[in-house]
Amino acid sequence: MIAKSQKHWSGDVAEMLRVREGFVLADVDAQATPGYEEDKVQAAEDLAAGSMQLDEYQERLFARSRVDATDAAVLLVLQAMDSAGKGGIVRHVVGSVDPQGVSITAFKKPTPEELEHDFLWRVAKRVPEPGIIGVFDRSHYEDVLIGRVRELAPHDEIERRYGAINTFEEQLAGSGTRVVKVMLHISSDEQKARLTERLDRPDKHWKYNPGDVDERQLWPQYMDAYQQVFERTSTDHAPWFVVPANRKWYARLAVQHLLLEALEEIDPQWPKADFDVEAEKKRLALT
Amino acid sequence: MIAKSQKHWSGDVAEMLRVREGFVLADVDAQATPGYEEDKVQAAEDLAAGSMQLDEYQERLFARSRVDATDAAVLLVLQAMDSAGKGGIVRHVVGSVDPQGVSITAFKKPTPEELEHDFLWRVAKRVPEPGIIGVFDRSHYEDVLIGRVRELAPHDEIERRYGAINTFEEQLAGSGTRVVKVMLHISSDEQKARLTERLDRPDKHWKYNPGDVDERQLWPQYMDAYQQVFERTSTDHAPWFVVPANRKWYARLAVQHLLLEALEEIDPQWPKADFDVEAEKKRLALT
Numbered sequence: 227m228i229a230k231s232q233k234h235w236s237g238d239v240a241e242m243l244r245v246r247e248g249f250v251l252a253d254v255d256a257q258a259t260p261g262y263e264e265d266k267v268q269a270a271e272d273l274a275a276g277s278m279q280l281d282e283y284q285e286r287l288f289a290r291s292r293v294d295a296t297d298a299a300v301l302l303v304l305q306a307m308d309s310a311g312k313g314g315i316v317r318h319v320v321g322s323v324d325p326q327g328v329s330i331t332a333f334k335k336p337t338p339e340e341l342e343h344d345f346l347w348r349v350a351k352r353v354p355e356p357g358i359i360g361v362f363d364r365s366h367y368e369d370v371l372i373g374r375v376r377e378l379a380p381h382d383e384i385e386r387r388y389g390a391i392n393t394f395e396e397q398l399a400g401s402g403t404r405v406v407k408v409m410l411h412i413s414s415d416e417q418k419a420r421l422t423e424r425l426d427r428p429d430k431h432w433k434y435n436p437g438d439v440d441e442r443q444l445w446p447q448y449m450d451a452y453q454q455v456f457e458r459t460s461t462d463h464a465p466w467f468v469v470p471a472n473r474k475w476y477a478r479l480a481v482q483h484l485l486l487e488a489l490e491e492i493d494p495q496w497p498k499a500d501f502d503v504e505a506e507k508k509r510l511a512l513t
Numbered sequence: 514m515i516a517k518s519q520k521h522w523s524g525d526v527a528e529m530l531r532v533r534e535g536f537v538l539a540d541v542d543a544q545a546t547p548g549y550e551e552d553k554v555q556a557a558e559d560l561a562a563g564s565m566q567l568d569e570y571q572e573r574l575f576a577r578s579r580v581d582a583t584d585a586a587v588l589l590v591l592q593a594m595d596s597a598g599k600g601g602i603v604r605h606v607v608g609s610v611d612p613q614g615v616s617i618t619a620f621k622k623p624t625p626e627e628l629e630h631d632f633l634w635r636v637a638k639r640v641p642e643p644g645i646i647g648v649f650d651r652s653h654y655e656d657v658l659i660g661r662v663r664e665l666a667p668h669d670e671i672e673r674r675y676g677a678i679n680t681f682e683e684q685l686a687g688s689g690t691r692v693v694k695v696m697l698h699i700s701s702d703e704q705k706a707r708l709t710e711r712l713d714r715p716d717k718h719w720k721y722n723p724g725d726v727d728e729r730q731l732w733p734q735y736m737d738a739y740q741q742v743f744e745r746t747s748t749d750h751a752p753w754f755v756v757p758a759n760r761k762w763y764a765r766l767a768v769q770h771l772l773l774e775a776l777e778e779i780d781p782q783w784p785k786a787d788f789d790v791e792a793e794k795k796r797l798a799l800t
Contacts, residue, residue: 289719317611324604325612326650332613363613418800425794431786432576439796499718507712509726513705 234272237261239483245456245466251449254468256413259476269475276482277322283489284323284359286496291357293497297402299354300488302481303362305371305455306410307448308438309420310471311478312363315410319482320361329354332363345369345387346394353398359485360403366391367407367455374451375444388458399463404488407464408481409452410471414445521559524548526770532743532753538736541755543700546763556762563769564609570776571610571646573783578644580784584689586641587775589768590649592658592742593697594735595725596707597758598765599650602697606769607648616641619650632656632674633681640685646772647690653678654694657742662734675745686750691775694751695768696739697758701732 242260262269290296302320304312320328331352340348346366354360370387373379379387395405412420421438424430441448460466467484471477526548549556577583589607591599607615618639627635633653641647657674660666666674682692699707708725711717728735747753754771758764 289716293719313611313613316613321608321612324600325608325615325617326600326603326619328612330612418797421797422794425790425797428786429576429783431790432580432784434786434788434793436788436793436796439793439800442797442800496716497719499715499721501721501723503712503718506721506723506726507709509723510705510708510712510729513726513729 233275234264234268235261235483236263239480240467240487243467243469243480243484245460245468249456249460249468251411251453251456251468254411254470256411256416256470256472258470259473260470262476262479266473266475269479273318273475273479273482276479276486277319279486280319280482280489281323283486283494284327286494287359287489287492288324288327288357290494290497291355293500297356298492298494299356299358299360299403300485300492301354301360301362301398301403301405302485303365303367303405303407304410305365305367305408305452306471307412307417307445308435308441309417309424309433310410310412311474312410314474315408315478315481316361316363318478319485320359323359327358328361329358330361330363333365333368344390345373346390350394354403356402366394367459370455371448371451372441374454375447388454391459392461392464395459395461395464404492405464406484406488407460407466408484409456409466409468410477410481411468412471414442416472417442520562521551521555522548522770523550526767527754527774530754530756530767530771532747532755536743536747536755538698538740538743538755541698541757543698543703543757543759545757546760547757547767549763549766553760553762556766560605560762560766560769563766563773564606566773567606567769567776568610570773570781571614573781574646574776574779575611575614575644577781577784578642580787584643585779585781586643586645586647586690587772587779588641588647588649588685588690588692589772590652590654590692590694591697592652592654592695592739593758594699594704594732595722595728596704596711596720597697597699598761599697601761602695602765602768603648603650605765606772607646610646614645615648616645617648617650620652620655631677632660633677637681641690643689653681654742654746658735658738659728661738661741662731675742678746679748679751682746682748682751691779692751693771693775694747694753695771696743696753696755697764697768698755699758701729703759704729 239261287298290298304315306312316330320330336348349366352360370384374384399405421434424434456466469477469480529547574585577585591602593599603617607617623635636653639647639649657671661671686692708721711721743753756764756767
């Protein structure tokens, strides 16, 4: 499907970024800007135009959920290595719509209570309600990423989780939630540059964690774990998109576009009044 | 306190809008723009400038909460008659900061489960965590507003609630949350015009509810209930501000300003690194 918003895209970005059979993460160039040949300046303009579209779609989606019996919602799942720009997506893409229609969950290391439950327990509680754009900043995929790399669970349990995730997401999609799963893909060099900047700037120190370097040293293992994730969990009902993210402006534009496409497929319309408009006009006039 | 952001204000807006002893709601002109003599165009510019300030303050507040042991947070309580512009405040004022640092709760009619508990039960669960700007779109004040007007609870219980609210808010303030309580004040005529517009525009029908006219017919009773609220619950630790709101641009600028003042009083600084910056630079360089 070609999105109406696709002004400067040279092709269908969702098609280009989508993980299909035979996908190899190692072949993705994190520096590339697939489907977009304009520059950063034009991208800023296009992002602003897309923000207005996203805002209207979101309001229609929200409005419909208040009146009609609809289950339509959107869930954006964001996964990435540290410093790849998840926060920037939330701020600059999701942040352009009315905050009343957005629900953001940043999943941290599980609490002791969460660990007593199945790994999907805390996730299921945070799926978006009808009319809402939900964002998972990290997600249940951590349980097969760091979970796998750090061996936080037995091998059999990790294996079980891929299937459990697929079942969970299929139910979610079946109940009306469009699931858009995005991995922001930066190169190891780019991460080094970004972490270095965090150390160089006192106003960025709070974003730095010494553990980031520990994880960084496991880069190849993480790439393997991501490759596994893509092979096992990129499904028709909940596909993965790998977005090259060395250029922040490209990643933001691409993710915005993926959200726009999801909303265009829902195509939310302003709901019809469930009351007698003319009668209400008369009642109001008398007050 | 004069806020640094106070460029075009002719006086301290917080002082001007604050409810003090002897305050009479009926004397407030909903059309007025206290302390601001510029026009709508200048107001839009000032709002944009204030957005950038608010955004930085919020990020500092958030950053500090991630590193230091701080309890600092802000809670904006929004109360108003229907169509007074609560949603616009959330969208245009609160919506200008990073959504990751904001928590918005729209309190609806209590559920059966909520009704089984004390009226503050559901409210206490939604107070903002450290580092967060929380917004209550309606609040525990409904329980002494519609609660009083519609006699949803016995008189003695309504009376008890004013004290319970003061105790609750005092604890909240004592634990580091700045509580900013705002009533957006529109005139009855302005409400009529806004509800009429909602009925005239199909894309606004979803915002209209026939119950709005029923509540509108109780306007004098609601004004009395608000007057009671101000007399009983405008305290040093959690003062009320009555913001004239017939002009949306004024109300947004004024509420933004109240938030900026609250943050200026907290004065959040970028947290110091809790790790050895030079050692980390070396570790990172070796990867």
